[in-house]
Amino acid sequence: PFTSESDNISVLLQAFERGGSFFLMGHIDPDGDCLGALAGLSNLLAGAGGDNEIIVYEEIPKKFELAFSGLKTGVSLYDEDIPLEDCDALIALDCSDIDRLKPARDRLERIREQSGRPQLINIDHHEDNSHFGNINLVVPSAAATGEIILDLAEKAGLEIDFSAARALALAILADTGFFRYSNTSRRVIEKVLRLMDEGVDLYEINRSLYASHRPGVIQLLGRALTSLRTAAGGKIAYLKLRNIDYQLTGTGPEDREGFVNYARDIDGVEVGLIFSEEEEGIKVSFRSNEYLRVNDIAGKFGGGGHPRAAGCLLDCDLDKAVETIIAEVEKHV
Ligand code: 5GP
Ligand code: MN
Ligand code: MN
Known part of the structure; x- marks a missing residue:
């Protein structure tokens, strides 16, 4: 190349x-x-x-x-x-x-x-x-x-x-x-x-x-999966992790890598996301399947990445981050 x-x-x-x-x-x-x-x-x-x-x-x-x-x-x-x-x-x-x-x-x-x-x-x-x-x-x-x-x-x-x-x-x-x-x-x-x-x-x-996870990581995954919600008639799926989820499972943000794929891998979903409450702010990971350029959406919020995998960091609370980002993604799916 x-x-x-x-x-x-x-x-x-x-x-x-x-x-x-x-x-x-x-x-x-x-x-x-x-x-x-x-x-x-x-x-x-x-x-x-x-x-x-x-x-x-x-x-x-x-x-x-x-x-x-x-x-x-x-x-x-x-x-x-x-x-x-x-x-x-x-x-x-x-x-x-x-x-x-x-x-x-x-x-x-x-x-x-x-x-x-x-x-x-x-x-x-x-x-x-x-x-x-x-x-x-x-x-x-x-x-x-x-x-x-x-x-x-x-x-x-x-x-x-x-x-x-x-x-x-x-x-x-x-x-x-x-x-x-x-x-x-x-x-x-x-x-x-x-x-x-x-x-x-x-x-x-x-x-x-x-395949080298600590038990707490799988428990954290369980908490993330339980939070699953959909929007836009099933074209958007998203997960949430709060600070308390990390505390109760003895894990940290580095342990949520890959979780966002569960949201993306649902039939009919174009965009999967995970919102994570972290020290620096609300970290959002975006993944898409077929057509949506999620790096363009993350870019509107100061982030970036690849067309099918992107991220950004928001300076607000978790609920506000979910509302803001889902409203923006809904415009494009
Ligand atoms: P992840 O969702 O796994 O953190 O990141 C997916 C992709 O988006 C990676 O290529 C990563 O470099 C990019 N990315 C994630 N977060 C940010 C961010 O806050 N800013 C920018 N510019 N890129 C990000
Ligand atoms: Mn990277
Ligand atoms: Mn890379």
């Missing part, structure tokens, strides 16, 4: 060849693609002799730890003391906008205004990417950011070792729902086959992503 950004690719390949030091960051509330791409790129760069460090904002959820097993470099939790300016470039993965680097964004922008450093490299597959980097490699046709990293590695002739292969496979499998979503293609399946040649075990990745 590399076509329109070929100049940026050669600049990137040169940067990787020169080595140097890189910080690697993904988006807040990270998913499998984000973390798999981070771990994969980290391993590839380390293998090529460069210096890099992954920075995350929270502990890595257990189901994604597999991507980090065998990692050659360190992972640090972000804090204000991390010297962001002390690297040749900061590489943002799977982030459509600089806002997605939120915990670090304000400081990063301040430092860059003062010192011109660090350079920002933006590697992503969201079609609404704002091209916020000094170098931008945005490939909307890629199924996952992990796929872009794999293409880069092959173009650069970097050695793809087992750990990198597993991390990149996890990234691609997470963002394609194990080849069930609309971004699945022959091309992407063939790429995963190539990673299997390095010894990657799909069953192991499946177990890790989808």
Whole structure:
């Protein structure tokens, strides 16, 4: 899928060849693609002799730890003391906008205004990417950011070792729902086959992503399913999770990943949503089946994403968020 950004690719390949030091960051509330791409790129760069460090904002959820097993470099939790300016470039993965680097964004922008450093490299597959980097490699046709990293590695002739292969496979499998979503293609399946040649075990990745829940997570799912409501004559289905649901089950927002699919997977439903009461506000996840561009709707509320999977964050209470968003979605289904 590399076509329109070929100049940026050669600049990137040169940067990787020169080595140097890189910080690697993904988006807040990270998913499998984000973390798999981070771990994969980290391993590839380390293998090529460069210096890099992954920075995350929270502990890595257990189901994604597999991507980090065998990692050659360190992972640090972000804090204000991390010297962001002390690297040749900061590489943002799977982030459509600089806002997605939120915990670090304000400081990063301040430092860059003062010192011109660090350079920002933006590697992503969201079609609404704002091209916020000094170098931008945005490939909307890629199924996952992990796929872009794999293409880069092959173009650069970097050695793809087992750990990198597993991390990149996890990234691609997470963002394609194990080849069930609309971004699945022959091309992407063939790429995963190539990673299997390095010894990657799909069953192991499946177990890790989808079958390693704590009991509380299944109880949380039960509470979410009980909240199911429909609208627009059954074309919209939505779930709600309140703070109390997380408290009573000993879980957190990182545990609701995938729940929104139950709303989407109802016969006759075009849009499935989940509304979740969280520290930062009401998080809304959108999924659609056939025609509705949910990234356009999320975009009206300051969010974004892909045509069939998007999200936004609202600063109001849960009931108000449901009312506002459902009223907007009803206009379009
Ligand atoms: P999820 O619903 O799984 O959190 O996210 C689905 C897709 O929407 C992902 O591609 C994610 O990057 C994007 N997304 C989710 N929340 C936001 C948001 O608040 N802002 C933006 N720009 N994109 C989001
Ligand atoms: Mn993501
Ligand atoms: Mn992604």
